[in-house]
Amino acid sequence: MLKKEKKSTEVTGSRLTSSIYWKQRYLLIMLIPAIVYFIVFHYIPLYGVTIAFKDYKFTEGILGSSWVGLEHFKRLFSLESFWQVFRNTIVISLWKFVIGFPAPIIFSLILNEVLNQKFKKCVQTISYLPHFVSWVVLGGILTQLLSPSTGPVNIVLKALGFDPIYFLADSRYFRGVLVVSHVWKSIGWGSIVYIAALTSSDQQVHEAAMIDGANRLQRIFHITIPEIMPVITIMLILSVGGLINDDFDQVFNLYNTAVYDVGDVLSTYTYRLGLVDLEYSFATAVGLFKNAISIVLVLSTNTICRKINDYAIW
Amino acid sequence: MIKHRSIGDRTADIFIALVLILICLTTLYPFWYLFTLSFTSGDVSLTRMYLIPPKLTLENYAKVLSDGAILTGFINTIIRTVLGTVIAVSCTILTAYPLSRKELVHKKFFTSFVIITMFVSGGTIPSYLLVKTLGLMDTIWALVLPTAISAYNVIIARNFFISIPDSLVESAKIDGANDLVILWKVVIPVSLPIIATITLWIAVAHWNAWFDSLIYTQSASKQVLQVVMRRIILEGTQDMMNPDAAEEAMHVNTETIKATTVIVATVPILVVYPFIQKYFVKGVMIGAVKG
Numbered sequence: 217m218l219k220k221e222k223k224s225t226e227v228t229g230s231r232l233t234s235s236i237y238w239k240q241r242y243l244l245i246m247l248i249p250a251i252v253y254f255i256v257f258h259y260i261p262l263y264g265v266t267i268a269f270k271d272y273k274f275t276e277g278i279l280g281s282s283w284v285g286l287e288h289f290k291r292l293f294s295l296e297s298f299w300q301v302f303r304n305t306i307v308i309s310l311w312k313f314v315i316g317f318p319a320p321i322i323f324s325l326i327l328n329e330v331l332n333q334k335f336k337k338c339v340q341t342i343s344y345l346p347h348f349v350s351w352v353v354l355g356g357i358l359t360q361l362l363s364p365s366t367g368p369v370n371i372v373l374k375a376l377g378f379d380p381i382y383f384l385a386d387s388r389y390f391r392g393v394l395v396v397s398h399v400w401k402s403i404g405w406g407s408i409v410y411i412a413a414l415t416s417s418d419q420q421v422h423e424a425a426m427i428d429g430a431n432r433l434q435r436i437f438h439i440t441i442p443e444i445m446p447v448i449t450i451m452l453i454l455s456v457g458g459l460i461n462d463d464f465d466q467v468f469n470l471y472n473t474a475v476y477d478v479g480d481v482l483s484t485y486t487y488r489l490g491l492v493d494l495e496y497s498f499a500t501a502v503g504l505f506k507n508a509i510s511i512v513l514v515l516s517t518n519t520i521c522r523k524i525n526d527y528a529i530w
Numbered sequence: 531m532i533k534h535r536s537i538g539d540r541t542a543d544i545f546i547a548l549v550l551i552l553i554c555l556t557t558l559y560p561f562w563y564l565f566t567l568s569f570t571s572g573d574v575s576l577t578r579m580y581l582i583p584p585k586l587t588l589e590n591y592a593k594v595l596s597d598g599a600i601l602t603g604f605i606n607t608i609i610r611t612v613l614g615t616v617i618a619v620s621c622t623i624l625t626a627y628p629l630s631r632k633e634l635v636h637k638k639f640f641t642s643f644v645i646i647t648m649f650v651s652g653g654t655i656p657s658y659l660l661v662k663t664l665g666l667m668d669t670i671w672a673l674v675l676p677t678a679i680s681a682y683n684v685i686i687a688r689n690f691f692i693s694i695p696d697s698l699v700e701s702a703k704i705d706g707a708n709d710l711v712i713l714w715k716v717v718i719p720v721s722l723p724i725i726a727t728i729t730l731w732i733a734v735a736h737w738n739a740w741f742d743s744l745i746y747t748q749s750a751s752k753q754v755l756q757v758v759m760r761r762i763i764l765e766g767t768q769d770m771m772n773p774d775a776a777e778e779a780m781h782v783n784t785e786t787i788k789a790t791t792v793i794v795a796t797v798p799i800l801v802v803y804p805f806i807q808k809y810f811v812k813g814v815m816i817g818a819v820k821g
Contacts, residue, residue, distance in 0.1 A: 236635050242709035243628040247640060250625035250679055254647055257676050261652025261660050274659070323553070329546050341804055342554045344811075345561070348803045349796060350738035352756045356763040356792045357560045360567070366576035366785055368563060400556070408814045432542055465741070469760070483654075490655040491745055503653035511649060 268501040281497075288501035298485070298502070305481040309459045311395045317455055319399050320406030321448060325436060327407070328414045340411070343404025355469030358397060359384065385474040394466065394479065409451060413444040450521060457517035460509045482506045561800070567789035576785060590790040600791065602751055603758035606670075606743075610754060611736040614674035618732045619725065621679045622687055627713045629684065630691035631699075648681040661746055672746035673739070673754070683728050686813070690724040691717060727809045734806070737799065759795045763788050 237244065263278070268288060270281040292298050323343070330336045346354065361367050362383040370380040383389045417440065425435050441448075462481035471479040482502060490499025570576070571585040594600055628634050629641055652660075657676060666672040694717060702712045718725065740756035747753055765784070 240633070240635055240709075243631060243634055246624045246628050246709070246713070249621050250644065250684075253621065253675075253679050254643060256664075257657070257660070257678070258647040258651065261656035262650060264652050264656030264659060267656065267659075272659075274662070277663070278659075326546055326549060329542070330550065331543070335547070335550075339550045339554055341807060342557055344807050345557055345800075345803065347810075348734060348738075348799050348807075350740060350756055352738075352740050352760045352763075353792055353796050356759065356788060357564055359763065360785060360789060361560055361563060363785075368579050371577065371579045403553075404557070405814075408811055412815055432539065468741075486654055491658065496655050496659065500653060500655045503655060507651065507653060514649060 265500060265504055267497050268504045270497055272497040272500075274496075284497075288498050289505070292498070292501055292505070300477065301480050301482055301485045304478060305460065305462050308391055308394055308479075308481060309462060311391065312398050313455060313459060315395055316399045316402060316406075317452065319403045321410055321444075323403050324407040324410035324414060325440065327411060328440065329432070329436075340404065340407075343407070345404070346401040347405040349401075351463075351465035351469045354397065354401065354466075358393070358470060362393070384470060385472060387475055387478045390471070390475040390479045393470065394463075397470075398463065398466065409447055410444055413447040414440065417443045449524060453517045453521050453524070457514045458510075460506060460513060561796075564789040564792055567786055568793045570786050570789075572786055590786050591794075593787060594790045594794055599750060599753075599758050600755070600762075600794065603753055603755035606752060607737060607755040610670060610673045610739075610743075611733055613670065614677070614736045615729060615733045617674055618678050618680075618683075619729050622683045622728060623713070623718065623725065625679060626684045626687035626691055627709070627717060630688045631709075644681045644684055658745060666746070668747050668749055668752055670747075670752070673742050674736075676742065677735075677739075680732075683731070687721070687724055687728060690721055694720055723812075727813045730806045730809050731813060734799070734810075755795050759791050762791045 267278055271284050272281045362369050364370050364380040364382040374380055383393050421439055462483050464483035467481050467484050486499050486502045489495050566583050568590055569586045570583040571587040574585050661672050698716055699712055702716050743754040743757045
C-alpha cells in the first residue's frame with residue numbers, strides 16, 4: 217500500500233499500474249489464501265531442506281542450528297545400509313516398471329476386443345476397485361491372504377503338496393509380493409488412458425482390414441497398437457520419470473524387519489531415520505538425495521516428451 | 531457390422547471373456563475372502579478354504595462396532611473428511627479463478643508460484659518439523675491444512691474456468707458485478723461437473739489418508755480410522771513371524787476380528803465407488819489431455 221501511494225505521485229505510467237492492482241483487488245484478495253498456504257506449507261519446508269547441511273536441533277530451530285556442510289552426505293554415502301536401500305529401490309521400481317507398464321496396455325487391448333458393452337463396463341468398474349482402497353486396507357488383506365497358517369494361498373499350496381511359504385517374511389518372495397500387488401492394484405486404473413485412446417480409434421480402418429482378410433491378431437498388431445502408440449510413448453516416458461519414486465504406503469504397510477534387506481526403500485528409510493531415530497538432518501539429506509534424482513528424471517523426461525509431442529504435431 | 535463371425539472368432543471371444551472374468555475374480559476374491567471371514571464364527575478352523583463359511587455369525591461386528599477406538603476413529607475420519615474437503619475445495623476454487631482470468635496482473639508469476647510446488651517439495655522431515663513448530667501437533671489442523679491446496683487440482687479447475695465463454699463473465703461485469711459475485715453467481719454454477727470431480731478426489735483422499743494421522747496426531751482420541759485399523763491389523767504380526775502350531779488356536783479369533791475391522795473401514799468406499807468412479811475417470815482424462 218505504501219508503494220502504491222508513493223508511485224501515484226510519480227509518472228502516469230506507474231499510476232496506471234497501481235490502479236490495476238486496485239481494479240483487480242477482488243482477484244488479488246482471492247489469491248491471498250493460496251499465497252499464504254504455499255509459502256507456509258511448501259516454500260518454508262523447501263527452505264527447511266537446508267537442515268540437510270546443518271546439525272539441526274529442535275530447540276535452536278532451522279536458522280539457529282550450525283552448518284556442517286556435506287557432513288551428512290559423506291556419512292550417508294559411506295553407509296552400506298544406504299546403498300542396500302538404494303539398490304532395493306531401483307530393483308523394485310524396475311520390476312514394477314517391467315511388469316506393471318505393459319500390464320494395463322494388454323488389459324485394455326483384451327478389453328477392446330469385447331463387443332458386449334455391458335460386460336465391458338462391468339469389467340472396467342470392477343478393475344478400478346483396488347484403486348479406491350488404501351494400502352493400509354490392502355496390507356491387512358494381503359497379510360491375511362498370504363498367512364502361512366490360515367491364508368487361502370498357502371492352503372492351496374499345501375493342498376498341492378508344497379510347503380507353506382511366508383511370503384511377507386521371506387526375503388526370496390517379498391519383492392515378488394510388492395510387484396504383484398502393485399500390478400493387481402493399478403492394472404485397471406492404469407488402463408483408462410489406453411481405453412480412451414482405443415475408443416477413439418477409426419472403425420473404418422478395421423473394417424477395411426477385415427475385408428482384406430486380416431485376422432484379429434493381425435489387426436491388433438498392425439492397426440490397434442500403432443494407433444495407441446503415441447499414448448504408450450508418453451506414458452512410457454512419464455513412468456521412467458517416476459522410477460525413483462518408491463511407493464511408501466505400499467512398502468510401509470507390508471514390510472517388517474525380516475525383509476528389510478530386500479524391501480526397505482528410500483522413503484521408508486527416510487521415515488525410520490527421521491521420525492523413529494529422530495535424526496532429522498540425516499533423514500533430510502536422504503530425502504534431498506532422492507528428490508534431486510527425481511527432479512532430474514522428471515525434467516529430462518518432460519523435455520523428451522515435449523520434443524516428441526512437437527514432432528508428432530508436425 | 532459383422533453378420534457372420536467365424537468359429538475361430540467365437541472361440542477367441544469365449545477365451546477373452548474367460549480371461550476377463552478371471553481378472554475380475556482375482557480382483558474381487560481378496561475382498562470376498564475378508565468379507566466372509568468377517569461373518570465367520572471364531573471357533574471355525576481357518577486352515578481350510580471356504581467360499582461361504584460354515585458357521586455364520588454377527589458377533590465379530592458386535593465386537594468391532596462396540597470397540598471405542600474404532601468408533602472414535604470413524605468420527606475423526608468423518609470430521610477430517612468433511613472439514614478437509616470444504617477447506618480444500620473452497621481454496622482450490624478461489625485460487626483457480628483469478629489464475630483463469632487473462633487480465634490478472636503478474637499472472638505468469640502467480641501461475642509458476644503454484645506450479646513449482648508440483649515439482650519440488652521439502653520432503654517428509656521439513657514438513658513434519660514445520661507442523662511441529664506451528665504447534666499443530668495433535669490437532670485436526672495438522673490433517674487438513676498441509677494438504678489444503680493441490681497445485682494439480684488448481685490447474686485442472688483453472689483450465690475448466692478458462693474454457694467458460696468470456697462473454698458470460700464480461701456481460702456480468704458490464705452489469706456491475708465484481709469478481710467475487712461473478713465467481714459465485716456465474717462461474718461456479720456452470721462449473722459444477724469439475725467441482726464435483728475435484729470434491730470427490732479430495733474426499734476419497736481424506737478418507738484413505740493415514741500417514742499424517744500416524745505422525746501428527748498421536749493421542750488415541752485424535753486418530754483416524756485407518757490408523758486405528760492399522761494398529762488392530764498389525765497387532766500380533768510379530769507372533770505370526772514365527773508361526774507356531776500351538777498359537778494357531780489363539781490367532782483364529784483375531785483373524786476374524788481383523789477382517790471385520792478392514793470391512794468396516796472399507797465398506798463406505800465400496801458402497802460409493804461404483805457411483806463416483808466415472809468422475810475419477812473423467813479426471814484422469816483431463817489430466818492426460820493436459821499432459
